[in-house]
Amino acid sequence: SNxxxxxxxxxxxxxxTTDDITFASAITIGANSRAALICGWWYPTxxxxxxxxxxANSTGIVGAEIDTTTSxxxxxxxxxxxxxxxxxxVNLAVNTWKFIAFLFTMNNTGPTVAWRVWVGDAENxxxxxxxxxxxxxxGNNVGSGNIYIGNAGTGTLAxxxxxxxxxxxxxxxxxxxxxxxxxxx
Numbered sequence: 001s002n003x004x005x006x007x008x009x010x011x012x013x014x015x016x017t018t019d020d021i022t023f024a025s026a027i028t029i030g031a032n033s034r035a036a037l038i039c040g041w042w043y044p045t046x047x048x049x050x051x052x053x054x055x056a057n058s059t060g061i062v063g064a065e066i067d068t069t070t071s072x073x074x075x076x077x078x079x080x081x082x083x084x085x086x087x088x089x090v091n092l093a094v095n096t097w098k099f100i101a102f103l104f105t106m107n108n109t110g111p112t113v114a115w116r117v118w119v120g121d122a123e124n125x126x127x128x129x130x131x132x133x134x135x136x137x138x139g140n141n142v143g144s145g146n147i148y149i150g151n152a153g154t155g156t157l158a159x160x161x162x163x164x165x166x167x168x169x170x171x172x173x174x175x176x177x178x179x180x181x182x183x184x185x
Contacts, residue, residue: 013150019158020151027172030062030078031143032108038064039101039118040149040166042159044094047071051159052152053100054166057144060152064102066092075131077106077113080139089129090119097164101126106141113137 013019029036042053047070055063061078068074071092077083092098099120106113120126147168150159 013159013161013163017156017158018151018154021149021163023147025056025145025147025168025170027170028143028145029056029147029168029170030104030106030141032106032141033172034141034143035103035105035171037101037103037169038147038166039099041097041099041164042092043097043162043164044092044159045161047092047094048160050152050157052148052150052155052157053159053163054102054150055148055152056146057142058146058153060148060155060157061142062144063148063152064100065152065157073100073117074134075102075104075115075117077104077111077137078142079111079137081135081137083111083113083133083137084135085115085131086134087117087129087131090117094161097121099126106143108140111137111139111141113141 038054047066049066049068051066053064061076061082064073064075067086072090073087075085101118103116115131117129117131118126119129150163
């Protein structure tokens, strides 16, 4: 339900609040003993709080969205009490391309959820920004087999602007498992 500019690899979002790119993952993302790397290029034409860059379930809880400080991001996990984290240093700006990479690990023991975020642009390589806990997660992590780029799941919180190249790498290997999965955690 998005407008894809043929041959450019760009998708323009926000023409409809239901815009997204949806695809299935072979394993759930955001569940217990999961690690994922999601990265890509985002070009916001407006900065409205709660608009999702990506999410990993139909309700859109797991993922990254524009924070109330609209130059920064809010990251979420899906739990009984959903975990929330905020960034410092992303510095989103309208009509400016940003490369953003999100790495997260989730484990039900605790529960523990850890996020790391790197940001770059056409002139600067990605560098790590600060991620701070805003709400500690309580209860097991809930995952999904679907990935939504540019919206909160099947919701109506479409990112407004363009989304260029992106990649999703997801691992179901538990922390400390023998080598062979992509993150070697």
